[in-house]
Amino acid sequence: xxxxxxxxxxxxxxxxxxxxxxxxxxxxxxxxxxxxxxxxxxxxxxxxxxxxxxxxxxxxxxxxxxxxxxxxxxxxxxxxxxxxxxxxxxxxxxxxxxxxxxxxxxxxxxxxxxxxxxxxxxxxxxxxxxxxxxxxxxxxxxxxxxxxxxxxxxxxxxxxxxxxxxxxxxxxxxxxxxxxxxxxxxxxxxxxxxxxxxxxxxxxxxxxxxxxxxxxxxxxxxxxxxxxxxxxxxxxxxxxxxxxxxxxxxxxxxxxxxxxxxxxxxxxxxxxxxxxxxxxxxxxxxxxxxxxxxxxxxxxxxxxxxxxxxxxxxxxxxxxxxxxxxxxxxxxxxxxxxxxxxxxxxxxxxxxxxxxxxxxxxxxxxxxxxxxxxxxxxxxxxxxxxxxxxxxxxxxxxxxxxxxxxxxxxxxxxxxxxxxxxxxxxxxxxxxxxxxxxxxxxxxxxxxxxxxxxxxxxxxxxxxxxxxxxxxxxxxxxxxxxxxxxxxxxxxxxxxxx
Amino acid sequence: xxxxxxxxxxxxxxxxxxxxxxxxxxxxxxxxxxxxxxxxxxxxxxxxxxxxxxxxxxxxxxxxxxxxxxxxxxxxxxxxxxxxxxxxxxxxxxxxxxxxxxxxxxxxxxxxxxxxxxxxxxxxxxxxxxxxxxxxxxxxxxxxxxxxxxxxxxxxxxxxxxxxxxxxxxxxxxxxxxxxxxxxxxxxxxxxxxxxxxxxxxxxxxxxxxxxxxxxxxxxxxxxxxxxxxxxxxxxxxxxxxxxxxxxxxxxxxxxxxxxxxxxxxxxxxxxxxxxxxxxxxxxxxxxxxxxxxxxxxxxxxxxxxxxxxxxxxxxxxxxxxxxxxxxxxxxxxxxxxxxxxxxxxxxxxxxxxxxxxxxxxxxxxxxxxxxxxxxxxxxxxxxxxxxxxxxxxxxxxxxxxxxxxxxxxxxxxxxxxxxxxxxxxxxxxxxxxxxxxxxxxxxxxxxxxxxxxxxxxxxxxxxxxxxxxxxxxxxxxxxxxxxxxxxxxxxxxxxxx
Numbered sequence: 001x002x003x004x005x006x007x008x009x010x011x012x013x014x015x016x017x018x019x020x021x022x023x024x025x026x027x028x029x030x031x032x033x034x035x036x037x038x039x040x041x042x043x044x045x046x047x048x049x050x051x052x053x054x055x056x057x058x059x060x061x062x063x064x065x066x067x068x069x070x071x072x073x074x075x076x077x078x079x080x081x082x083x084x085x086x087x088x089x090x091x092x093x094x095x096x097x098x099x100x101x102x103x104x105x106x107x108x109x110x111x112x113x114x115x116x117x118x119x120x121x122x123x124x125x126x127x128x129x130x131x132x133x134x135x136x137x138x139x140x141x142x143x144x145x146x147x148x149x150x151x152x153x154x155x156x157x158x159x160x161x162x163x164x165x166x167x168x169x170x171x172x173x174x175x176x177x178x179x180x181x182x183x184x185x186x187x188x189x190x191x192x193x194x195x196x197x198x199x200x201x202x203x204x205x206x207x208x209x210x211x212x213x214x215x216x217x218x219x220x221x222x223x224x225x226x227x228x229x230x231x232x233x234x235x236x237x238x239x240x241x242x243x244x245x246x247x248x249x250x251x252x253x254x255x256x257x258x259x260x261x262x263x264x265x266x267x268x269x270x271x272x273x274x275x276x277x278x279x280x281x282x283x284x285x286x287x288x289x290x291x292x293x294x295x296x297x298x299x300x301x302x303x304x305x306x307x308x309x310x311x312x313x314x315x316x317x318x319x320x321x322x323x324x325x326x327x328x329x330x331x332x333x334x335x336x337x338x339x340x341x342x343x344x345x346x347x348x349x350x351x352x353x354x355x356x357x358x359x360x361x362x363x364x365x366x367x368x369x370x371x372x373x374x375x376x377x378x379x380x381x382x383x384x385x386x387x388x389x390x391x392x393x394x395x396x397x398x399x400x401x402x403x404x405x406x407x408x409x410x411x412x413x414x415x416x417x418x419x420x421x422x423x424x425x426x427x428x429x430x431x432x433x434x435x436x437x438x439x440x441x442x443x444x445x446x447x448x449x450x451x452x453x454x455x456x457x458x459x460x461x462x463x464x465x466x467x468x469x470x471x472x473x474x475x476x477x478x479x480x481x482x483x484x485x486x487x488x489x490x491x492x493x494x495x496x497x498x
Numbered sequence: 499x500x501x502x503x504x505x506x507x508x509x510x511x512x513x514x515x516x517x518x519x520x521x522x523x524x525x526x527x528x529x530x531x532x533x534x535x536x537x538x539x540x541x542x543x544x545x546x547x548x549x550x551x552x553x554x555x556x557x558x559x560x561x562x563x564x565x566x567x568x569x570x571x572x573x574x575x576x577x578x579x580x581x582x583x584x585x586x587x588x589x590x591x592x593x594x595x596x597x598x599x600x601x602x603x604x605x606x607x608x609x610x611x612x613x614x615x616x617x618x619x620x621x622x623x624x625x626x627x628x629x630x631x632x633x634x635x636x637x638x639x640x641x642x643x644x645x646x647x648x649x650x651x652x653x654x655x656x657x658x659x660x661x662x663x664x665x666x667x668x669x670x671x672x673x674x675x676x677x678x679x680x681x682x683x684x685x686x687x688x689x690x691x692x693x694x695x696x697x698x699x700x701x702x703x704x705x706x707x708x709x710x711x712x713x714x715x716x717x718x719x720x721x722x723x724x725x726x727x728x729x730x731x732x733x734x735x736x737x738x739x740x741x742x743x744x745x746x747x748x749x750x751x752x753x754x755x756x757x758x759x760x761x762x763x764x765x766x767x768x769x770x771x772x773x774x775x776x777x778x779x780x781x782x783x784x785x786x787x788x789x790x791x792x793x794x795x796x797x798x799x800x801x802x803x804x805x806x807x808x809x810x811x812x813x814x815x816x817x818x819x820x821x822x823x824x825x826x827x828x829x830x831x832x833x834x835x836x837x838x839x840x841x842x843x844x845x846x847x848x849x850x851x852x853x854x855x856x857x858x859x860x861x862x863x864x865x866x867x868x869x870x871x872x873x874x875x876x877x878x879x880x881x882x883x884x885x886x887x888x889x890x891x892x893x894x895x896x897x898x899x900x901x902x903x904x905x906x907x908x909x910x911x912x913x914x915x916x917x918x919x920x921x922x923x924x925x926x927x928x929x930x931x932x933x934x935x936x937x938x939x940x941x942x943x944x945x946x947x948x949x950x951x952x953x954x955x956x957x958x959x960x961x962x963x964x965x966x967x968x969x970x971x972x973x974x975x976x977x978x979x980x981x982x983x984x985x986x987x988x989x990x991x992x993x994x995x996x
Contacts, residue, residue: 015867019660059663066659128647136650137642144635149626152634152827161564162517165557187685187829191851198721203701219849223696329650329856331685351717353689357855358827369513 003033004041009050017052018059025060029069029080040070040078118435119469123460124263124324124412130383131327132376139366140359147362155358157350159185159334163365167334170368174295175309176318178336184345187356189293189321189333193256194220196289196317199341199348200253201226208246208255210238212444212453214263214291217256226253230446233262235406237269240276247284254287254317260295260304261411264444264455268409274307281315287338293321296377298410299385314338322364324412324459325380332360384412387458387466394470400478412459418452419481425450427480436473501531502539507548515550516557523558527567527578538568538576616933617967621958622761622822622910628881629825630874637864638857645860653856655848657683657832661863665832668866672793673807674816676834682843685854687791687819687831691754692718694787694815697839697846698751699724706744706753708736710942710951712761712789715754724751728944731760733904735767738774745782752785752815758793758802759909762942762953766907772805779813785836791819794875796908797883812836820862822910822957823878830858882910885956885964892968898976910957916950917979923948925978934971 007024009017028034041049043057050057061078064070070078143151158164164183171178186192193216201207201224209217211230221228229246232239238257246252255277259269269277281288290307298304308318318336337345349355367373391414392407399405405416418424424440431437441453461469505522507515526532538559539547545555559576562568568576641649656662662681669676684690691714699705699722707715709728719726727744730737736755744750755775757767767775779786788805796802806816816834835843847853865871889912890905897903903914916922922938929935939951959967 016660016663018663019867063659125652128651131647131650133642133646133650137639140638140642141635144631144638148631149629149825152629152631152825153626154623154821154826161561162514165514187851190849194850203723216849216852219845223846223849225701323652327647327650328652329853331851331853331855347717348721351688351714351721352692352850353685353829354714355827355829357829357858359858360855369517 003028004046004049007050009052016059018056018063021050021052021056021060022063025064026069034080036080038080039076040080042077118432118437119465119472120460121436121438121456121458121469121473124457125328126324126380126459127462130380132372132379135372135376136327136363136367139363139370139372142366143359143362151359151362153358155355155361157346157355159183159356160358160361160365163361163368164334166365166368170373171320171336174306176306176336182336182339182342184335184337184342184349185356185361186319186333186335186349187331187353188323188328189291189319190216190220191331191352192319192321192333192335193217193289193291194223195345195348195352196254196319196335197221197224197226198352199344200287206250206252208243208250208252209446210257210262211446212264212441213256213446214258214293215443217291218446221256228446233265233267235267237267237273238277240273240280243277244280247280247286251284252286254289255281256289256291257307258291258293259307260292261297261408261413263293263411264413264439264441264453265415266406266408266411266413267415268302268304269307271305274305274310277307278311278313278315282313286315287317287341288315289317289319291319291321293319294324294411296325297381297384297412299381299388300409302409304410308336314340317341325377330360330364332356332364384458387461387463390463390466391456391458391470394467397467398471398474400474400481402481403477412457414456414458416454416456418454418477420452422452422481422484423450424452424454426484427454427477430480431473431476434472434476436469436476438473501526502544502547505548507550514557516554516561519548519550519554519558520561523562524567527562532578534578536578537574538578540575616930616935617963617970618958619934619936619954619956619967619971622955623826624822624878624957625960628878630870630877633870633874634825634861634865637861637868637870640864641857641860649857649860651856653853653859655844655853657681657854658856658859658863661859661866662832664863664866668871669818669834672804674804674834680834680837680840682833682835682840682847683854683859684817684831684833684847685829685851686821686826687789687817688714688718689829689850690817690819690831690833691715691787691789692721693843693846693850694752694817694833695719695722695724696850697842698785704748704750706741706748706750707944708755708760709944710762710939711754711944712756712791713941715789716944719754726944731763731765733765735765735771736775738771738778741775742778745778745784749782750784752787753779754787754789755805756789756791757805758790759795759906759911761791761909762911762937762939762951763913764904764906764909764911765913766800766802767805769803772803772808775805776809776811776813780811784813785815785839786813787815787817789817789819791817792822792909794823795879795882795910797879797886798907800907802908806834812838815839823875828858828862830854830862882956885959885961888961888964889954889956889968892965895965896969896972898972898979900979901975910955912954912956914952914954916952916975918950920950920979920982921948922950922952924982925952925975928978929971929974932970932974934967934974936971 007021009020011017013020040061043054047054047057061070065072069081071081072078163185164180167183168178168180186195197220201221203225204227206227206229207221209228209230210233213230218228229250231242231246259274261268277288288307292306295304295306308316317338319333321333322330395405402419403416405414408414418427425442428440439455441451442448445451505519507518509515511518541552541555545552559568563570567579569579570576661683662678665681666676666678684693695718699719701723702725704725704727705719707726707728708731711728716726727748729740729744757772759766775786786805790804793802793804806814815836817831819831820828893903900917901914903912916925923940926938937953939949940946943949
């Protein structure tokens with residue numbers, strides 16, 4: 001307790017008392033004055049000591065927990081985190097985890113997750129230490145000095161014109177030639193998908209997706225009461241035969257795809273399948289939404305061309321996210337929209353939030369134009385490539401033979417499978433207790449059915465954690481396979497779809 | 499031409515050539531080196547002089563036009579703007595104008611609007627010179643130094659916890675007591691309305707609105723294929739008899755209202771009607787969406803309590819915008835959501851854009867906590883009050899007797915009416931040619947029907963422009979009333995709804 005006597009709160013400050021308290025305890029922790037796994041004083045005791053309301057301490061502890069400095073054990077109190085895993089909290093908040101949580105009982109998982117210090121193979125969001133904050137601060141200030149109040153007016157719904165022009169130039173590096181007039185700025189790729197749903201999907205309309213696919217897209221399509229028809233994806237892309245059969249029977253508004261390093265499988269489309277897809281879109285008069293969330297991150301010599309770059313008949317609606325390779329909190333992405341539907345999309349953007357932050361658009365434009373972008377991408381590639389290689393090595397070394405898996409050419413995701421008849425949901429329940437988390441396949445299926453598959457990602461684990469984490473997971477799987485085999489009743493608890 | 503010899507472009511700079519050119523011409527204009535209404539050199543001539551591509555000059559001119567430094571005359575070239583009206587461009591980009599444009603032929607109006615130097619009674623967006631940019635820059639930098647990469651992670655979909663707590667405290671000033679757990683941060687009030695539609699309205703569901711009402715809400719409800727039933731608003735609030743009748747026949751998901759300084763009419767609800775509304779919501783088991791876009795801006799001693807502050811049975815969903823009183827480009831607002839629907843709303847927020855910019859949320863939280871907010875509100879009140887008084891005085895002085903109008907107790911909008919049988923759309927067409935713009939009533943009706951009404955706003959006119967603008971408009975109206983009376987054929991062109 002003694003160390004807490006050093007805390008001084010200023011009741012006349014404009015800063016909330018609980019924020020002051022948060023900051024001071026945080027400093028005690030980061031300076032090493034309180035070591036990890038130390039129990040913090042009980043709420044009443046500390047509030048008496050500091051002569052503040054209980055609520056102030058409650059809120060300070062809550063914030064410390066939210067920011068990853070402490071963890072709670074139900075019934076026994078609040079403890080200081082091991083700071084090596086402090087970044088975990090930020091990783092929690094990302095699309096997969098949320099969709100995941102919604103399915104599996106959000107409150108429970110989030111609590112578990114916050115209170116343990118897990119190794120995180122679940123999240124695909126990069127850790128904050130990878131963000132180019134200093135450079136971005138410079139461009140933000142330059143923009144404020146240059147544009148002053150104009151940085152805070154309603155920006156055009158299409159997006160800030162100079163940024164759209166910079167993007168036109170930038171995207172030529174990816175072999176895509178577009179007019180500025182086809183570029184629509186959005187507040188992140190999720191908003192892009194949502195706006196496309198809003199402008200193209202009416203009640204009961206049909207859309208096609210890959211199976212498995214990104215759960216955020218499923219939510220957006222479901223919010224428009226779309227009928228989703230999912231088509232299996234193979235290692236070289238969507239199953240063309242099934243697609244063709246479905247196209248004969250249904251008239252989808254669009255086909256939603258991730259042609260490079262698909263989420264969750266990591267599969268990339270062959271050039272043949274890309275060509276065939278474009279032909280089918282033309283033949284059956286439909287659009288393809290290409291969600292390019294990560295094609296930048298290639299680790300092989302293979303070509304990872306986008307569909308859009310070979311789209312000669314304007315069938316592809318292209319969405320490009322900066323969240324995985326830059327900073328998710330920027331809430332910035334762009335789309336390339338065929339002229340025939342541009343006005344509907346623009347109108348849906350306007351109805352959704354009028355416009356994307358002009359300040360962020362202007363700052364990002366300057367960031368691109370200063371040539372900082374390429375430098376940053378290379379930096380991220382180096383880091384991810386290292387993790388990628390270590391993960392491949394660790395899986396090869398530790399993973400039981402019964403597990404099948406696929407090595408992608410790039411990206412952040414690995415798709416692993418248990419033997420037939422085993423439930424990835426059940427494996428997850430076991431492993432989260434043991435503080436290794438990943439995402440079970442059920443999250444990525446339209447009907448959220450259980451399966452043998454699970455996704456392991458490298459965005460939120462540090463290189464040094466990977467071997468330990470995979471070793472631990474492998475041991476767990478061995479135990480799981482044995483126990484599960486013996487437990488026929490458990491096996492009856494779900495129906496495997498294979 | 500000589501002055502253009504002083505322009506020096508640096509082809510090795512990371513800044514686009516066209517941006518460099520834009521900046522230098524802009525400086526020539528703002529320094530007075532090129533006087534207003536001077537013709538700029540033809541594109542080819544300037545590109546030869548500077549040894550750059552034609553496109554560079556085209557883009558620089560385009561940007562100068564977008565930013566309001568020049569205007570184009572079709573067939574005769576590009577001319578320097580009269581800088582007193584340069585701020586017009588920023589005013590263009592706001593919700594009313596866009597909805598308006600969509601209805602009346604967007605391209606045409608926008609072009610007209612950009613090329614003329616009108617007095618702008620149309621926009622409700624504050625001009626950029628009113629934004630507290632310097633103070634906001636300070637808090638942005640403090641946040642970046644304090645939170646570093648954490649400012650750019652995916653923020654929680656509910657919003658940044660400390661901001662939600664600050665808002666809980668802030669909103670107590672408005673008599674509203676809420677738990678932090680009921681507060682949802684959104685990217686502007688338009689997104690709030692859109693998310694509520696998404697979470698509460700299914701295909702064919704019924705919603706009630708005031709008539710006239712905010713067109714951005716109509717768009718959001720229509721995007722959910724809602725059936726909109728609009729109920730006339732009177733000077734003391736919605737017509738309760740009609741409301742009650744409609745409630746007997748229909749089961750609306752909610753009633754969308756602006757109880758203080760309603761947009762477009764400026765009407766405020768009496769205390770009796772507020773009470774009655776809450777009783778009816780309870781009796782008929784429905785929600786009320788209170789869009790509080792401006793209750794802060796009161797110019798009288800009258801009470802302008804929010805519905806939410808007297809909502810004892812959790813029937814009110816409260817939306818608070820900061821766009822009109824702070825900075826529209828911030829894209830930040832919040833909602834107070836009854837517990838029974840919080841999870842649906844949160845899920846719709848997540849599907850829409852995952853989360854609102856953490857950087858902006860953190861900076862705004864600091865801005866509130868530093869006590870800068872109150873200072874700013876008072877500043878805005880002073881400015882708007884002055885404009886308000888001058889407008890009232892000018893209308894009294896110049897407006898023909900045939901025009902009826904209403905003096906609100908606060909806010910930014912005045913609702914004026916032509917005599918019966920006269921079309922506000924027709925008046926608009928005349929007046930925009932004469933460079934005074936306002937918004938005709940048709941924009942605010944669900945079916946966009948023409949009417950005798952029009953809205954005059956003070957957000958985007960400077961005090962010194964107001965008397966001149968109203969005088970000009972009054973003269974136009976006199977001419978219009980005379981001419982229109984004589985033109986029976988013109989009157990047959992539309993069907994008046996009265």
